[in-house]
Amino acid sequence: MLLSAEAAALTERASAHFSMGHLSMGHLSALACDPAKTRGRRFAEPLAPTRNAFQRDRDRIVHSTAFRRLVYKTQVFLNHEGDLFRTRLTHSLEVAQLGRSIARVLGLNEDLVEAIALAHDLGHTPFGHAGQDALNACMTEHGGFEHNLQSLRVVDKLEEGYPDFDGLNLSFETREGVLKHCSKANAEHLEKSEPGGVGRRFLARTQPSLEAQLCNLADAIAYNAHDIDDGVRSGLITVAQLLEVELFAHYHQQALRSHPALANKPRRALYETIRRMLSDQVYDVILTTSERVKKVGACNVDEARLAGPLLAFSDDMKARSGELKKFLFAHLYRHPQVMETTGLAQQIVHELFEVYVRQSAEMSADFATGDDLRRSVADYIAGMTDRFALREHERLTGRRLL
Ligand code: MG
Numbered sequence: 001m002l003l004s005a006e007a008a009a010l011t012e013r014a015s016a017h018f019s020m021g022h023l024s025m026g027h028l029s030a031l032a033c034d035p036a037k038t039r040g041r042r043f044a045e046p047l048a049p050t051r052n053a054f055q056r057d058r059d060r061i062v063h064s065t066a067f068r069r070l071v072y073k074t075q076v077f078l079n080h081e082g083d084l085f086r087t088r089l090t091h092s093l094e095v096a097q098l099g100r101s102i103a104r105v106l107g108l109n110e111d112l113v114e115a116i117a118l119a120h121d122l123g124h125t126p127f128g129h130a131g132q133d134a135l136n137a138c139m140t141e142h143g144g145f146e147h148n149l150q151s152l153r154v155v156d157k158l159e160e161g162y163p164d165f166d167g168l169n170l171s172f173e174t175r176e177g178v179l180k181h182c183s184k185a186n187a188e189h190l191e192k193s194e195p196g197g198v199g200r201r202f203l204a205r206t207q208p209s210l211e212a213q214l215c216n217l218a219d220a221i222a223y224n225a226h227d228i229d230d231g232v233r234s235g236l237i238t239v240a241q242l243l244e245v246e247l248f249a250h251y252h253q254q255a256l257r258s259h260p261a262l263a264n265k266p267r268r269a270l271y272e273t274i275r276r277m278l279s280d281q282v283y284d285v286i287l288t289t290s291e292r293v294k295k296v297g298a299c300n301v302d303e304a305r306l307a308g309p310l311l312a313f314s315d316d317m318k319a320r321s322g323e324l325k326k327f328l329f330a331h332l333y334r335h336p337q338v339m340e341t342t343g344l345a346q347q348i349v350h351e352l353f354e355v356y357v358r359q360s361a362e363m364s365a366d367f368a369t370g371d372d373l374r375r376s377v378a379d380y381i382a383g384m385t386d387r388f389a390l391r392e393h394e395r396l397t398g399r400r401l402l
Pocket of ligand 1: 219
């Protein structure tokens with residue numbers, strides 16, 4: 001565990017380090033992905049006159065249908081439970097912000113980080129993890145359902161905005177970042193359709209680009225912080241409970257010491273705590289990564305992919321962030337009130353799946369005509385927003401569960 005004094009010194013260490021110019025502020029590190037050296041798109045296209053490959057990927061993602069739907073998809077709380085809770089869209093924007101801030105200091109490619117961050121949750125079902133688990137159960141005998149793989153499927157196949165190809169035809173580096181986890185069986189499957197493509201690293205056990213590694217960490221930093229905020233706002237967890245978590249307690253005490261008046265302003269105290277926690281996690285990633293990069297001596301993007309994970313928390317921050325994650329799991333994600341809606345959300349997905357398999361004409365025509373009916377049903381349900389799934393369920397079963 002990180003000693004308190006050590007944690008307190010982190011901010012100072014970070015500022016000293018940055019002002020001493022140890023880090024390549026702003027200029028592209030040799031380990032950053034260069035859009036001019038991209039491994040390209042699956043379907044060759046002429047270069048855009050005013051944007052590089054990664055900027056163009058980001059723009060395609062922002063203009064996609066799946067991206068717009070993120071605004072009505074759940075993170076932890078169901079979309080209708082309140083207007084102030086995070087949705088998949090606001091979560092993705094927060095991941096992009098954290099990712100870009102870190103990328104800028106480390107000299108990584110900000111456009112690529114932004115593209116990956118904005119696309120990383122496109123494959124999520126309605127109702128968050130409850131929806132994914134239910135859909136996976138429906139698909140057990142038919143190849144399963146996994147949201148990372150589905151995000152790739154959305155950008156490779158399901159988006160329908162271009163005349164000459166399915167999907168968004170994104171660059172290899174963006175697609176590599178979108179596929180953050182993949183089982184061996186799924187990787188073998190991908191490798192067959194795209195030899196040496198985005199499935200290969202899961203078989204060869206190498207790392208993705210540093211930009212992709214960064215998005216994974218930014219994702220974890222973002223949801224740990226915003227789930228505290230949403231959890232407290234919902235009343236499901238309290239600040240008193242959170243004080244049992246070392247990472248939170250440390251910054252909460254620090255905030256009250258610097259601003260004693262916050263003792264009477266719990267919401268502001270909470271924000272100041274979260275802000276301090278976020279900043280130190282960002283500094284920790286920057287310092288730990290800089291040290292690791294120096295140590296392994298990788299000279300280019302390909303060497304970095306072979307060098308093991310380089311974007312990382314220090315061991316201490318990893319342990320403390322893990323403790324917070326465990327707390328949120330036990331007290332928020334597994335809260336009886338969340339579990340109750342989880343159960344109903346799963347029932348909705350199961351029942352929708354059964355109805356569409358029996359009566360495929362009830363789906364939108366694009367999905368009803370596929371040659372693998374169950375996969376089409378899974379694609380159709382996965383694309384739904386929370387509220388569309390609720391309406392469809394009510395229309396098809398005559399019952400309103402949530
Ligand atoms: Mg995420």
